[in-house]
Structures are given as structure tokens and as C-alpha cells.
Amino acid sequence: FSAGVSQTQLRQKPPGKGTEQRLFCEVFLTGVALFCEVFLTGVALFCEVFLTGVALLAAQSGRSSPSVAALAYPLRCFCADLGRTFMAFVRVSGDFCQAQHLSFVDK
Secondary structure, three states, X not given: OOOOOOHHHXXXXXXXXXXXXXXXXXXXXXXHXXXXXXXXXXXXXXXXXXXXXXXXXHHHOOOOOHHHHHHHHHHHHHHHHHHHHHHHHHHHHHHHHHHHOOOEEEO
């Protein structure tokens, strides 16, 4: 480090630079959307693993159950479509919120 410059001065951002403001509702809706996306992905994977396991157990016991195994893929697609629809809703809600009021938070 150069003489006369402390480490705390190096860490500080210059005023007016590096501070990006985001809408408060955008921050909130993004957090909700990320939580729901992770939750829906987890539910879809759990259901797929569960239904595949049930189908394997049914096949081992001699009872072939193709209908249970056939549910795994459509269920995963349904959860993915639901997630995409929710993300589109969040995007539209964020635009509406931005049009209604401009309340910013520092990023």
C-alpha cells in the first residue's frame, strides 16, 4: 500500500459511485420469486424421485405400474411451467410497483 493511505480508506467507496439503487418492491419480489423457484424445483425433484422409487418397488414386487412412472416427467414439467408463470407474474408486479411509487433501497 502507498504511504498515507489506510486500509479503511481503500475499502470505502467514493461518494456517488458504486451505489446502485433498486426499488424496494423489486428487492422484495425478487426474494419471494427466488424462494418459490427453489421450493418448486425441490418439490418437483422430490416427487420425481418418489414416483420413480414407487414404480421401481412396484416392478420388483411383480406389480408393474407404468402409470406411476409416467407421472414423474409431467409433474416436473408442470412445476417448471408453474415456476415460469410465477416469475412472469413477479416481473409484471415489479413493473406495476415501479409505476405506482418510487421507493428505493441501496443495493
